[in-house]
Amino acid sequence: MSQPIKLSIPSHPKYLGLIRKVLQELLNYHEVPDETARRLILCVDEACSNVIKHGYGGPCEEPIEATFYIDGDDFKVQIRDYGKQCDSSQIKPRCLDQIKPGGLGTHFINEIMDDVSYCTERAKGTLLTMVKKLKSELTSAQEKDKE
Template identity: 30%
Template sequence: MANRFRLEMPSRPENVGLARVVVAALAAQLDPTVEELEEVKGAVSEAVTNAIVHGYQGDPEGLVVIEAFLNGDSLEIHVEDRGAGIPDNPLPPEKAADSQRLGLGLDFMRFWMDEVEVETHPGKGTRVIMRKKFRLVSEG
């Protein structure tokens, strides 16, 4: 079985750093470059922050679940909440056009990771699944 972990934590902003460190420690087993590690940490920060801010709307009693899996030269990360979910149409068109920040966190995740999937159910929560493949350094 590939190495993996599951972390459950309250939806508190101070736990974003904890999530970053734990995922980075697992990713370090794939001998990433500093840049690759920073990309993973940035993506985790965005996903966990979204769960806290949007999923639970700042309620510190929510639960954020993070799972990460190593599989060969790949890392897969799941960040899940049981919060508000993402509504089909979060803002009316006239407000969405004015909102330049809407969706930037997801754009960053997609930029830093190879694959990003979002599973959401309004009123029931959201799961973000991110994957990144690392180049393996041959041992010599």
């Protein structure tokens, strides 16, 4: 298993571009197809935005720690914060039938990732773990190329 890549950013939207760039470089290095890479970056960005909005109650300078693992076919990312803990059973994507602004971040994460879990069994904050199987993405990208 390769060493995880760890990055800690302050909980302010101005640092979201930085975390996206680091992840883009990492996914490029592992030759993850562009479309998959874009989607994984979207999920990490949305997760960090949710931490800023809901965990810390708005932009501030508290830590958001992201740890990226690429192990064989698995891409795993863990997002750790030390803010307000949420009731994970209440984190649900909203119905898309109604066209209204907001509430799409959780939908993106659930739609794109294969496994999503929130752990609040700690003194402070939440540990979000998201996993994506890259093998199926690589296969479908290769099939697209053949067409």
